Amino acid sequence: MSNHVNRGVIYQGNGTVKVDAIAFPELSIGKRRCDHGVLLKVVTTNICGSDQHMVRGRTTAPSGLVLGHEITGQIIECGRDVEFLKVGDLVSVPFNIACGRCRNCKEGKTGICLNVNPARPGAAYGYVDMGGWVGGQADYVMVPYADFNLLKFPDADQAMEKIQDLTLLSDILPTGFHGCVTAGVGPGSTVYIAGAGPVGLAAAASAHLLGAACVIVGDMVQDRLDQARSFGCETIDLTQDGDIQDKIEAILGDREVDAFVDCVGFEAHACGCNHHQESPAVVLNSAMQMTRAGGQIGIPGLYVTEDPGATDDAAKQGSLSMRFGLGWAKSHSLHTGQCPVMKYHRQLMQAILFDKIDIAKAVNVQMISLDQAPQGYADFDGGAAKKFVIDPHKMVS
Secondary structure, eight states: OOOOEEEEEEEEEEEEEEEEEEOOOEEEEEEEEEEOOOOEEHHHHHHHHHHHHHHHTTTTTOTTTBBOOOOEEEEEOOOOOOOOOOOTOOOOOOOOOOOOOHHHHHOOGGGSSSOSSSSSSSSBTTTTTTBBOHHHHHHHEEEHHHHHOOEEEEEEHHHHHHHHHHHGGTTHHHHHHHHHHHHOTTTTTTEEOOOOOOHHHHHHHHHHHHSSSSSEEEEEHHHHHHHHHHHOOOETTTTSSSSSHHHHHHSSSSSSSEEEEOSTTTTTOOOOOGTTSSSSTTTHHHHHHHHHEEEEEEOOOOOSSOOOTTTHHHTHHHHHOHHHHHHHHTEEEEOOOOOOOOGGGHHHHHHHTSSSHHHHHHEEEEEEEEEGGHHHHHHTTOOOOOOOEETTTTOOO
């Protein structure tokens, strides 16, 4: 296999990425052979908002990191101990790397596996502090613990016809869905989604799938709000002045929602006339203000332990000024952390294959080539209302 050329998207520091040659993957973890792993030819790999946090210099990511944790691929080589997959299978790769053996994995908490990252619970491909695993914005990648981690598509031809939807199973669709589930979204719910980036749009589509009565999406980019309206969401332009609860009331006849989903995270900005100013706790504080007593708040938006670009010393350590007493007084439940993708990806695959959700249309997938990835990062950072999906093995106009 080593005769194949492998290229990847590499973080350069200073807000830049480049596509360059990288080592062809091997069935090994360090110096130890990885007989439970597989090598994949990457079919699609997506640019994620979490990648942007690193590229903007808002994490401690080192230059030279191969990016990419949203991977769909075809198996080209199996380790000796892989029992239930074979060469040629088309598979979705959860962004969480999980051993399947530890206490947390056995409890279904695959986002915080205890055995795949020496530094802390939880690992991911191509991400800072997440175990040093090589990213999948590349031609080829190695996936460990393959029997446990990978979701095989039942029919490869059918899967390729729906690849623009199925590629979203590696992260953003389960993550948006998890945000809604942990916020308690169900039939008849009123829901506020903070942020209309790809995860926010996926959360909004998930809320509809879960039976929500009204889904309201707030953002500061008009194109993203237009995208949310395109599949039945109400929207609020957060650059405009005025009390957000007045705007909620104008839509619902009520000043509070049943469920709130934070799809923004730590690079949040203030609203109204101050929308150019960072305010990392503003979404969390709005959530406690806007969610009904006894309601739930899902927080799939990323928060970090170290933010070198933060505006104050406390935020640089992940310490935010939250009005937690309000949430306590209203008996809110707050749900944080990475989505355990395997908890949802099979069910969501079925929803896609049986046409119960049109997720590629909802998040506005745009296919690009590996060589176009740097421009995709730049466009995404500029607020493009698109989900950029990379097809590494052919040029896409």
